[in-house]
Amino acid sequence: MSGVAGYFNIQAAPKGSLRSLEQMVWSLRHRGPDGFGFFQDDLTGLGRAHLCTTEPEIGLQPLCNEDQTVWVAADGEIYNHTDLRSQLVQKGHRFAGDSDMEVLVHLYEEKDVNFLSELNGQYAIALYDTRKQVLLLARDRMGICPLFYCCHGGSCYFASEMKAVFAADRSVPCQINSQVLQDIFTFWSPVGADTIFTGVEQVQPGHFVEVSRQGISQQRPYWHLTYAEEPVDPVSEEELAEELQTLLTDAVRLRLQAHVPIGAYLSGGLDSSVVTALIRRCSAHPLSTFAVAFEDAVYDERQKQLRVSKHLQTEHEQIVCRYADIARCFPRVIFHTETPILRTAPAPLFLLSGLARKRGCPVILSGEGADEIFGGYDLFKEAKVRAFISVQPDSACRAMLLKRLYPYLALSPTRSASFAKQFFATTVHPESDLFYAHQPRWKNGRFLIGFLSDALTADDYSPLEKMRGFVASSMHGQDFFTRAQYVESRLLLPNYLLSSQGDRMTMAHSVAGRYPFLDHRVVEFAARVPGRLKMKGLQEKYLLKKAMRGLLPAATVQRKKQPYLAPDIPSFFGGAVPPYVEHLLSPGYLNTTGLFKPAMVTNLVGKCRAGSRQGFRENMALVGILSTQSLYEQFVENRLTDCPESLGKTKKIIQM
Amino acid sequence: MQENTDKIRDFIISNFLFDTEETPLENDTSFLEQGIIDSTGVLELVEWLEETFSIKVTDEELIPENLDSVNRLSRFIARKTS
Known part of the structure; x- marks a missing residue:
């Protein structure tokens, strides 16, 4: 890279x-x-x-x-x-x-x-x-x-x-x-x-x-990423699983070409474990694996990482993230993302690439993309549950399924099934809304946009209409599960995950990330696999798990997916508030940028300071506002002017 | 009752709306329909209710009929504290 x-x-x-x-x-x-x-x-x-x-x-x-x-x-x-x-x-x-x-x-x-x-x-x-x-x-x-x-x-x-x-x-x-x-x-x-x-x-x-x-x-x-119609002749699951294992092994093998040591990110979840297992299969060299651990046990996955590392005999090392670490590197993270973000999740990955570089691994393999192409996200599961309930909206039994979603969250939206039913719009028919799966999440947008200053929202602009124009023609005729995969693969994967959490965070420390699941042959294969084999019932990444049986510890294959999360508001307000946060969120600087309503932001900051529990929306609002203010400060207000007279390392100049 | 209604309004406005001037809050407005509270906000609301009014809200009571507007909340608290 x-x-x-x-x-x-x-x-x-x-x-x-x-x-x-x-x-x-x-x-x-x-x-x-x-x-x-x-x-x-x-x-x-x-x-x-x-x-x-x-x-x-x-x-x-x-x-x-x-x-x-x-x-x-x-x-x-x-x-x-x-x-x-x-x-x-x-x-x-x-x-x-x-x-x-x-x-x-x-x-x-x-x-x-x-x-x-x-x-x-x-x-x-x-x-x-x-x-x-x-x-x-x-x-x-x-x-x-x-x-x-x-x-x-x-x-x-x-x-x-x-x-x-x-x-x-x-x-x-x-x-x-x-x-x-x-x-x-x-x-x-x-x-x-x-x-x-x-x-x-x-x-x-x-x-x-x-x-x-x-x-x-x-x-x-x-x-084009095109999803094929479900095959008329049922192809046996075993054959498909075998084909997938062969393809993925080849994708990993191709990505091991290098003149420098190669490492792997090992989060403890299925996808990075798959990649690590296949590296071990393709190469006899010692393998360094790297992971993010958190001081806050809510986010920590250390035990699961160590289990896989031990099983695959890797030299494993982790960075242990404290709240203050995230707050400290956050402005550097924004310098590299070059875009506002709503979660702090990129920050630990910024620190992680620093560790990989320090340990002499300028290339790492990672499991990004598997959730998008093989049906791993909770959002897919949530949509399936909602669609299932919508068939008989009054069934108490069906509504109970909502409780199976998000069991790992301290503030689970499903503790109250009755509210969850309303929140997840379970009476809406899956085919009546092009963005059926994403709609509950996108509803938060209205709340976040409420913080923007009047000058920014004066025109009658609708993000949803823009999205419709962008993807509608590619999604017509597809079922809600496929439509959700398309939005994840063509929008969020490149524009958020691979950029703000992927390329920009690895390259910040001169580390190149390689992603076997994103070999286009693997992506094209996944697009041919029927949705029912990606998520069987509510079992995510069914076919991938089947393909990898025997190569990984059973507990790793069977465990329920836990998405990668990092602490948001507590990172900035869980201890002494860093001076730059005070500055960026001060009424004075909010007036300077003119992007947000100072009184509203001050109220939000007050709530953050009080240290009470915060919902998803407040966390996203705080990180969104802070990152936008930081972006303004680093790009709009202060431009880079640090280029020296001589670059020193120029090795090739061709002038014709 | 009026005192509770004011307390609830203050809490909803300062804790969920953040913007006191521009978002008018009627006492019958549905929090969920208007997007004032999301489903995690409901749990925040319950914590506040339990703390402020020294009551215990059971899972069975977590229903929109009890919690989804200022007036509904006010009536719910009145029932629980009577």
């Missing part, structure tokens, strides 16, 4: 263009501390901060084809590069080095933009065709690697992180988009290509965009 950045001169080149490139790449140095490379001609600038993983040092980018007419700077890994390379060599292509990314320029020569469909990997690609005078920006199918762009002053700037776009040129405006803030407060993430900053867009997962002298094209998909 690494950081990429650059520009395309649509009408004008940026002033002092090499300096601009340096400033961009310097702001991404946490993504690639091992060297910087640059390419420039009259039209285009490409830059890259390099992190040594699979590539030896000669793999510094930008890279080019034989006659130097196609150039590429890319972040990520191409896992099937060996196969692709031998096919290309057979066709007469000559390779200059060993980098996996070199296949991109040659494959592009063969297939033009269609080369994207041939790749298995995680990547953000900036490919420049000097003959056509076109810059292609493309992102992997599931959205593991980030890629943003912004047009300003006749140039199109692009980068792995938005901070690089703002570092390119001080005149690039940096403003919080009030509609996207409402989206985030409703859905936990922006929708589609939007970002929290006005004018900055992201290339959507599985999409590409072309930049030329004529301007920027629409984003176009090169891959």
Whole structure:
């Protein structure tokens, strides 16, 4: 992994263009501390901060084809590069080095933009065709690697992180988009290509965009996540489970290619245990595993982690998170997420990547994605229960099922079945609402948006309408379970989980995350599996568990899912309140940003100080407001200006 | 009764609405329908009831008929404390 950045001169080149490139790449140095490379001609600038993983040092980018007419700077890994390379060599292509990314320029020569469909990997690609005078920006199918762009002053700037776009040129405006803030407060993430900053867009997962002298094209998909109809011939469960185990093993094997030590995150839950077990199966090397533990026993999973670690014989280490640790690193976390968040869950993962790096593991494998594609989330279970009750809304027996949801929560919404029935809208028919599964959660959005200042909510904006426009056509004709999976996989996975908890938290400490469940072959396989085999009755990830029987301790396979949570309000108000929290939530600074109603926030802060029990909504509101205020302070109010005269580690400059 | 009604209103407004000026709260407004309280908020409300009025609320009493508006709460407390 690494950081990429650059520009395309649509009408004008940026002033002092090499300096601009340096400033961009310097702001991404946490993504690639091992060297910087640059390419420039009259039209285009490409830059890259390099992190040594699979590539030896000669793999510094930008890279080019034989006659130097196609150039590429890319972040990520191409896992099937060996196969692709031998096919290309057979066709007469000559390779200059060993980098996996070199296949991109040659494959592009063969297939033009269609080369994207041939790749298995995680990547953000900036490919420049000097003959056509076109810059292609493309992102992997599931959205593991980030890629943003912004047009300003006749140039199109692009980068792995938005901070690089703002570092390119001080005149690039940096403003919080009030509609996207409402989206985030409703859905936990922006929708589609939007970002929290006005004018900055992201290339959507599985999409590409072309930049030329004529301007920027629409984003176009090169891959679709389509859920197949349930097969008419019942395929035996055993066969499917076997196929899944073979596929996942191969996905793990491909992700073990590296010139550096590889570790794994081991949360104690099923998904990371699956990945760890398969690593042990594919490799005899000693394996380091890393985990988050919490001082607060409500969140702690240490015993479960140790059980799996012992079973799989890994060298296990954990960071023990106290409330104050989360509060202390929170501003750094927001510097890296570059977006408001409603939970502190990314913070411990920020600390965890620090531990992995310290222990010499710049690459870790992790279990993200399994819940989305194999039916792991409580939200799916909740929707199933609601749908079951809706058939006979007055049945007391059916309503009792609500009590089986969320047994692990201290403030479970289901302690009162009668209220829960109303809250979960059990009389609504599953097919009458496109977002049936998500609606109970999204209802909180109205409460959170209530904290926004009047100026931000003056227009008649509806986040739900935007969401409908974004996904409706892809979801029509699907049942509620499949629709819920689609929303999780295409929206929350790339725009929240893989970004705020994934890429941005690992790369904050120069650690590359690899995700076997997000191998597109595994995702496509999962989309063919009937929903009833993903969640059988109320048993989540049924098929995955079946596929992994025998490889893991029975207790790990059988345990009920406990989602990864971190303490929210107590992290900031459970002890001495950090001065920066006091400042960001003070009426004075709330007036400065103009984003929230100071009186309401003051009331909320008062409740937090009182230390009473807080519901989900209050926790989300506090973290949402604090993170937005911090984002404003770090990006809108104070821009990065720390680029030195000489970058020191520049190892490659090509000027044409 | 009026005293309890005022106490309840103060608690709901300061604890769930946060915004005292812009959200008018009628005594018959349904907390759930209006999104004033979510289902975890119900438990917060119950803790407050038990503490403030020295009563014990059983699981069977956790129903909207008892708890889902200022007036319903007020009547419920009156019954429990009589």
